[in-house]
Amino acid sequence: MTEEDSSAKMSEDVEQYLKLNPPCSSSSSSSAVAFANKSGTFKSSSPPCPEHVLENVLENVLQFLTSRCDRNAVSLVCKSWYRVEAQTRFEVFIGNCYSLSPARLTHRFKGLRSIVLKGKPRFADFNLMPPNWGAQFAPWVAATAKAYPWLEKVHLKRMFVTDDDLALLAESFPGFKELTLVCCEGFGTSGIAVIANKCRQLKVLDLVESEVTDDEVDWISCFPEGKSHLESLSFDCVESPINFNALEGLVVRSPFLKKLRTNRFVSLEELHRLMVRAPQLTSLGTGSFSPDNAPQGEQLPDYAAAFLACKSIVCLSGFREFRPEYLLAISPVCANLTSLNFSYANISPHMLMPIIRNCHNIRVFWALDSIRDEGLQAVAATCKELRELRIFPFDPREDSEGPVSGVGLQAISEGCRKLESILYFCQRMTNEAVTAMSENCPQLTVFRLCIMGRHRPDHVTGKPMDDGFGAIVKNCKKLTRLAVSGLLTDEAFSYIGEYGKLIRTLSVAFAGNSDKALRYVLEGCPKLQKLEIRDSPFGDAGLRSGMHRYCNMRFVWLSSCVLSLGGCRDVAQALPNVVVEVFGSDGDDDDDTVTGDYVETLYLYRSLDGPRKDAPKFVTIL
Amino acid sequence: MEGNREMGPKLLDLIPQGRKWYQEDRNNTDQEKKLELRLGPPGGDEEDHSAIKKKNTETRNIKKESEDNSFHCFNGNHFSSSNKTTYVPHISHKRTAPGPVVGWPPVRSFRKNLASTSSSKLGNESSLHGGQINKNDDGDKQVEPKKEGMFVKINMDGVPIGRKVDLNAYNSYEQLSFAVDKLFRALLAAQRETSGGEGEEKPIIGLLDGKGEFTLTYEDNEGDKMLVGDVPWQMFVSSVKRLRVIKSSEISSALTFGCSKQEKMKH
Numbered sequence: 001m002t003e004e005d006s007s008a009k010m011s012e013d014v015e016q017y018l019k020l021n022p023p024c025s026s027s028s029s030s031s032a033v034a035f036a037n038k039s040g041t042f043k044s045s046s047p048p049c050p051e052h053v054l055e056n057v058l059e060n061v062l063q064f065l066t067s068r069c070d071r072n073a074v075s076l077v078c079k080s081w082y083r084v085e086a087q088t089r090f091e092v093f094i095g096n097c098y099s100l101s102p103a104r105l106t107h108r109f110k111g112l113r114s115i116v117l118k119g120k121p122r123f124a125d126f127n128l129m130p131p132n133w134g135a136q137f138a139p140w141v142a143a144t145a146k147a148y149p150w151l152e153k154v155h156l157k158r159m160f161v162t163d164d165d166l167a168l169l170a171e172s173f174p175g176f177k178e179l180t181l182v183c184c185e186g187f188g189t190s191g192i193a194v195i196a197n198k199c200r201q202l203k204v205l206d207l208v209e210s211e212v213t214d215d216e217v218d219w220i221s222c223f224p225e226g227k228s229h230l231e232s233l234s235f236d237c238v239e240s241p242i243n244f245n246a247l248e249g250l251v252v253r254s255p256f257l258k259k260l261r262t263n264r265f266v267s268l269e270e271l272h273r274l275m276v277r278a279p280q281l282t283s284l285g286t287g288s289f290s291p292d293n294a295p296q297g298e299q300l301p302d303y304a305a306a307f308l309a310c311k312s313i314v315c316l317s318g319f320r321e322f323r324p325e326y327l328l329a330i331s332p333v334c335a336n337l338t339s340l341n342f343s344y345a346n347i348s349p350h351m352l353m354p355i356i357r358n359c360h361n362i363r364v365f366w367a368l369d370s371i372r373d374e375g376l377q378a379v380a381a382t383c384k385e386l387r388e389l390r391i392f393p394f395d396p397r398e399d400s401e402g403p404v405s406g407v408g409l410q411a412i413s414e415g416c417r418k419l420e421s422i423l424y425f426c427q428r429m430t431n432e433a434v435t436a437m438s439e440n441c442p443q444l445t446v447f448r449l450c451i452m453g454r455h456r457p458d459h460v461t462g463k464p465m466d467d468g469f470g471a472i473v474k475n476c477k478k479l480t481r482l483a484v485s486g487l488l489t490d491e492a493f494s495y496i497g498e499y500g501k502l503i504r505t506l507s508v509a510f511a512g513n514s515d516k517a518l519r520y521v522l523e524g525c526p527k528l529q530k531l532e533i534r535d536s537p538f539g540d541a542g543l544r545s546g547m548h549r550y551c552n553m554r555f556v557w558l559s560s561c562v563l564s565l566g567g568c569r570d571v572a573q574a575l576p577n578v579v580v581e582v583f584g585s586d587g588d589d590d591d592d593t594v595t596g597d598y599v600e601t602l603y604l605y606r607s608l609d610g611p612r613k614d615a616p617k618f619v620t621i622l
Numbered sequence: 623m624e625g626n627r628e629m630g631p632k633l634l635d636l637i638p639q640g641r642k643w644y645q646e647d648r649n650n651t652d653q654e655k656k657l658e659l660r661l662g663p664p665g666g667d668e669e670d671h672s673a674i675k676k677k678n679t680e681t682r683n684i685k686k687e688s689e690d691n692s693f694h695c696f697n698g699n700h701f702s703s704s705n706k707t708t709y710v711p712h713i714s715h716k717r718t719a720p721g722p723v724v725g726w727p728p729v730r731s732f733r734k735n736l737a738s739t740s741s742s743k744l745g746n747e748s749s750l751h752g753g754q755i756n757k758n759d760d761g762d763k764q765v766e767p768k769k770e771g772m773f774v775k776i777n778m779d780g781v782p783i784g785r786k787v788d789l790n791a792y793n794s795y796e797q798l799s800f801a802v803d804k805l806f807r808a809l810l811a812a813q814r815e816t817s818g819g820e821g822e823e824k825p826i827i828g829l830l831d832g833k834g835e836f837t838l839t840y841e842d843n844e845g846d847k848m849l850v851g852d853v854p855w856q857m858f859v860s861s862v863k864r865l866r867v868i869k870s871s872e873i874s875s876a877l878t879f880g881c882s883k884q885e886k887m888k889h
Binding site: 123125126127128183209237343344346368392393394395396397398425450452454509510534535 | 722723724725726727728729730731732733734736773
């Protein structure tokens, strides 16, 4: 190449570079300089001034900063750093969609590639929030469609997303790669079909625990022909049948597919066909795990062989309608498994034993309490690498049998010393078992115990569960998330407030005696961000005790407590940067139910842009 | 414990310093009943609650769940600014199954009713021996409807606070009637007491046959108000939108307002 050719090519490259990385006005010369430093032959028209050099250096350094906490800190150093950080931030995390307006986002950040957006608070999952409360994705997709044509990734949790929103997303972002919808609702299979069809670079389509309306659209067939870029496809929450042949065809032409989570409309035979097509899978959601028809002699597929062939599987879930006689087919992958989710399968201890005894590498285990204390003992005996355990109730009623107890909890604590996170539903518990766990598992960061019978004391001693939870906060020094239950007095909360130094999320239900409990928490727990409380005797005095810190918290939820409108109004008036919403549990204005001064639900959160304009009628913003 | 002594000093003195919140003594006298398993501090809250209107005080005193061991009148303890002995409900010792509470246990809806969707029941060993299969013989997979809690509002004449019932928890009108009695019996008694009448609890019976003091009515999805009990249970569950317990003496006026179907059928 002659010098002329190479400089012509260089110009094209520069043009291309600048197109892909549109510089902001203040740093245009620094980008050019950065590029110049790389190429060596590009001649800039004027020497860069010191300020731009500094910003240039900063830009290059900031590329390595990915943690949002670090980036937030950087942005506070000075205006220049704020600017550069804003230019170089590609991923943004918004923990509460109402804490700022979309316009503020697009004004500050110009080059976003990835957005994580969370909407409703967690208690909305349990019908404590009337429908149509808000958290619509619509204004966000509209704003980002204009501002970030290069957006690649959207991750939403508890947002209301419509088919139109999905269509706009699919049309607006030609390079779109990853869509994850967790606990979302408002859309259907037609919206998914548009995504499948129009997002030609799609790598990830994960629908997790979302409500997807069945519009009777064959969305799987909407993926375009030709090789797909799909790496992850999760649709286990989609409660409608799918076109299996289309799915099989899609899997065949997706050589990069690593994660496939099918729904319960995929039978065992169909699963087998998929596994044969995709032996490279690392994460498999097995669908129903139940055959379509009764087995027919020689025609019975060799399921174990299929699992044997999928040497890379490390994560297994599904088993939505499993048939126990087929469970052992997964044996060949057990030794490699790091994650096993049996939480939809009514598995007895007897069924679990032969499986779990080979799962030495398991780090994440979800199951139903049908495995009983004996099953937990088996887990404790084998799964020495366990980091996360979740035991869900097969029969989630308050007076159900309760096959797991402190016995299982204690066994786990003794066997699984590396445990970091536990969610445990049970009917009865002892302080002793909880204390044992606090002593045996010092790595715990998440401790969520749900004793389903309300106000149940220690079933052996009859005492409140104060001491057990007290031990947890005292001994588990890394604890960031705590959910309490059972009979608890104010004393438990004094422990939490005093020792819960790193707690960011606290969930309370049917607990405490008085406002003192709430005060202990709000005057303690220095890192508290998310506080959700229901059905506890906390009133205005308790609420007032947190006024000094609501601006620094993501949200506070108090429902069915003893708050008055006056008390909530006091908070609203004192804290202009905090939005205070009050509403009832019903979606309609009801004069029959006396509200008067009584506040059924209080939801407050900090916001940079004041009260939202989309609040429905049943929400009062004080 | 200092604090306002608006609650009768009697109660304050009787509560032991140790502040045990659970009862040990199973033989209760009336006095002791007032001390059992209360969730409020003995002297009421330390802060001043006089700002809360008295009307709401009384209202809040009543709000509780009668058969539940738990709620007790913590509300009353906080809001009481009256000199009358605050209504403190007696706590039954028996663990009567409490009515279902919205959103408790905190399990997401798709995790509920696994008992009906999974292919084996709780005695899961039996499934090894060819237990129940959810599917039809012709191999069609049935889409099991998710049996979520079906909560409808229920109001009762003379009781300011509305409640909610989970209709999926019952299989017959009798069960529903029984639940209504449990829900409102104490509330009604409390309401009568505060309006100067007798506070004694009387069972609410005869809801379905017109013979009791109260009658159960409902509003269906077309807005029509009707007597409960005329149509098959499942039909009722699928069309009911809300319930109302009215005084039997006011049946005809309650139903004609809003042009009830019964009225329409008469003509």
